[in-house]
């Protein structure tokens with residue numbers, strides 16, 4: 001049989017989705033030969049998460065199309081060779097490289113292009129758009145030397161771009177023609193709250209201002225921008241983000257019908273005016289006369305076209321333009337009839353200007369929810385959007401739906417079956433329930449795989465989790481909340497069991513409450529609980545076998561099998577002699593040194609055999625373990641404070657030292673970081689720590705639940721203007737309550753978010769003793785403080801313990817020959833596979849001359 | 856396959872031997888091994904990770920983690936996965952069956968080579 005030719009023009013998000021849907025149809029791969037013309041130099045990628053490229057997500061990670069997909073289906077993918085003409089009579093496509101491709105079916109998925117207002121200077125050097133990975137690479141390069149960035153357009157993309165410029169430390173301006181930000185999605189009230197929040201982050205917002213001209217300097221590079229309100233901005237980088245336009249030129253050129261304001265007109269099966277040509281995604285004007293700029297409707301069009309081409313019946317008659325996003329850390333959502341344009345619609349409003357929260361629901365004359373706007377707290381979006389879309393009766397009075405979740409906003413149970421939970425992939429609540437009830441999925445990842453729900457923008461995952469759990473519970477399936485296959489209990493439950501029964505060994509926990517032999521998940525958890533309940537030395541007896549390698553060798557494993565060593569430097573304060581001692585030791589052992597973010601010094605490249613020798617010298621000089629290896633308190637960072645700083649109002653260093661010494665060695669579900677700032681300028685970055693203290697004129701403000709790392713979170717103010725005693729007592733209780741109730745590897749930030757009742761509940765527990773456990777918590781902390789010992793000093797005092805520090809049990813003193821180093825910038829670094837390198841000299845004779853030369 | 860000794864040695868002087876190049880080589884005292892932990896053994900240019908479980912059984916597998924290329928398997932945490940005794944690599948946490956050396960999480964490393972550890976016969980002599 002002769003195969004028919006299908007040509008797809010455009011390999012973007014929707015084009016890729018079309019290929020997946022098309023090739024999943026029975027026989028499609030037999031009947032059709034598929035050729036894809038792509039303008040971009042790489043296969044389809046996730047444009048929705050494009051901005052994450054700036055924060056380190058690679059192009060490969062963004063890819064939506066693994067090489068295996070192309071190979072498996074025998075697709076002829078031509079990267080970097082766009083279509084330049086379509087001949088509808090001959091049914092051929094011409095590509096830029098001059099190839100002529102015949103087609104039986106042609107699918108256009110060419111997306112949009114960014115609209116650039118035709119102001120003078122709009123194409124000067126320093127002007128950019130924001131659509132592709134190449135665009136972002138250009139912006140990144142320009143930002144390296146630029147000082148002031150201006151984003152033209154205060155919509156969704158503009159604010160994303162502004163966030164990126166801000167993160168690259170440019171002075172950032174947003175210029176928006178409309179009187180408010182995100183004019184399409186939010187109303188005036190929401191826009192005002194959004195503006196205030198965004199300005200707090202240091203972005204300068206100009207609304208009601210058009211861009212009139214971009215002025216260039218003598219070299220043709222952007223110098224200033226003129227706004228219609230008379231402002232002149234000294235910007236040297238401009239990003240145009242003033243909306244997109246459908247790429248319909250190919251279609252116009254070959255006489256296909258296009259809409260008045262652009263977009264290839266299609267019917268509900270995504271057929272164009274030519275029966276051999278389909279159009280999908282942002283380049284098309286859908287059957288309802290709209291051009292959609294969101295990926296969800298594009299995906300639905302892709303499926304409709306794929307079905308139509310293979311003889312099925314699919315249709316796309318209109319889609320949901322609801323959006324929920326986090327812009328510069330601010331939650332923004334709008335859904336349904338957000339502007340209340342339906343006849344007879346009325347608003348219900350909730351605003352909390354102090355917290356920067358604005359919520360509006362639009363209620364129809366019959367009392368049904370029609371739409372809404374949420375700014376600052378969009379948690380309710382996942383329930384409200386499907387409720388609005390389903391037109392079902394409200395489960396509670398509208399004002400209650402606007403309250404924070406902790407006060408009783410409705411959960412997954414309130415949704416009717418037909419409500420669409422995932423709008424990216426159009427998955428209803430019923431479909432999710434069926435995945436559990438009928439297809440036997442027993443976890444959220446399985447349901448994701450089976451239904452695709454939650455794999456688009458991800459905003460529905462929380463709601464989906466609720467539905468899956470409800471459904472599992474209803475069908476009698478035990479929801480596995482346990483740590484691992486050996487324990488059905490959570491960490492918090494194990495903690496209570498171990499404490500109540502006074503258990504002191506893993507064997508007993510396992511025998512009485514678990515199965516099997518344990519594993520690398522549950523063993524360190526139990527070890528940590530035993531340690532925080534007061535067993536003094538983490539490597540005694542059976543406990544030794546439970547520890548991660550880091551805890552086992554009291555050092556941090558690095559990628560080549562060597563370890564790093566971090567002595568404690570409380571509060572980051574160290575004497576010149578202390579610095580010299582550390583420097584000498586590092587030099588004598590040939591270690592690489594680096595200053596850490598926690599204000600101490602990390603020494604890298606030590607072999608197991610060297611650890612006791614290094615530590616003997618550190619302990620002799622008065623240093624002790626920094627617990628960099630443990631799920632434990634790391635450091636209490638501090639600024640220099642009132643003693644020296646002209647602005648300081650309290651002695652932040654003294655407090656940081658006191659706190660660090662108090663909580664050193666405290667084992668917890670995850671690492672703990674802390675900081676103390678001596679004034680509101682916050683140089684110690686206390687609000688990004690698990691607990692942070694900021695000095696006020698009256699005392700100390702205590703913040704909790706902050707986080708750097710992968711999902712940064714600002715800490716919440718737990719209590720203000722505390723004196724020293726109440727501050728310490730409150731931190732004691734906060735930490736012990738966390739240790740007692742958090743899950744395995746749960747930092748304080750997600751723990752607080754998960755706590756029923758959130759911050760208020762936490763406050764009532766640790767300040768008002770609402771659970772009546774504060775005496776217990778205080779006593780546990782007193783025990784910790786009273787029994788603390790330096791693990792390294794204890795280890796070195798016992799020859800049996802020191803004997804464990806050998807690379808080879810049958811060749812003590814011989815360092816691992818596979819751990820090899822080369823020099824770089826006058827220090828060692830691990831050798832890469834092809835580099836050879838040399839091993840460390842045997843531990844005992846290491847000396848400065850043997851290792852890296854110093855200039 | 857690893858040869859497991861059948862009876863639990865009671866003698867503090869019992870010695871552990873690993874078969875290498877067709878000969879049994881003594882590597883350490885049985886009492887040097889902590890239940891639930893491993894040690895590394897250097898046999899010529901080869902490195903072996905030797906483990907003792909809670910019940911006293913011994914396992915010897917290759918010490919080089921195929922995912923990181925580093926000789927660190929002996930420093931992983933022992934445990935069980937279903938009925939299989941396993942060690943989890945301390946580097947990226949994949950679990951290996953201590954009886955066969957097979958990786959239970961991934962069949963191949965990112966560069967395509969099989970994800971498995973060598974296995975050595977091990978015994979205890981009194």
Ligand SMILES: Cc1cc2nc3c(=O)[nH]c(=O)nc-3n(C[C@H](O)[C@H](O)[C@H](O)COP(=O)(O)OP(=O)(O)OC[C@H]3O[C@@H](n4cnc5c(N)ncnc54)[C@H](O)[C@@H]3O)c2cc1C
Pocket residue numbers: 009010011012013014015037038039040047048049050051081082083084109110111112130131132157160247250280281282283292293294295296298325457
């Ligand atoms: C920064 C950013 C953030 C976004 N965030 C969201 C979001 O949160 N939620 C949401 O729903 N949507 C979001 N979007 C929009 C979303 O990315 C688009 O809706 C989606 O990519 C549309 O898919 P498409 O395939 O129609 O177009 P595209 O993904 O743009 O793909 C079209 C492809 O066709 C190629 N092409 C064009 N002409 C030719 C030709 N003649 N020959 C060959 N190839 C051609 C183009 O180079 C392009 O690769 C965002 C977009 C951006 C840029």
